[in-house]
Amino acid sequence: MIDHDGYPTEKTLEKLASFDPIKDDVYEFVEYLCDNWVNGFPPDWNKEEGTLKISTGGWSGCESVISALRRGHPIQKIPWFWTLYWYQSRRGGHYEFRDIKPVKKSGSCVGASAPSPAGIVQEKERE
8 A cells, every 4th residue: 555645554564574475475465566666667577487677766665665575574584575586686776586486385394304315325226
């Protein structure tokens, strides 16, 4: 949501900071980000290629969105969207995110173990 002055609301910034790759649909999240990116430089979102290019133009409203993406959730302290998809930042407020795709959700890892080196060697000897 954008307030009456054209800036993202605190609720919007909190939602952007709180992205969770397990619970949230990344494509819906990027659409939400794009819908709340208000300035003269529209986002370049290519879902098929999994790329997002955004430019702040130095506008404080967009800079606050970038800050929210970089800081992450106030409790989790993990900026998931930034950590998983950030590719490049350039002078002038240009940001690029790549490989944007859903995180593969798998079953619990409880009790799972990695193969031992000896097991790997035995498998290779059988081949």
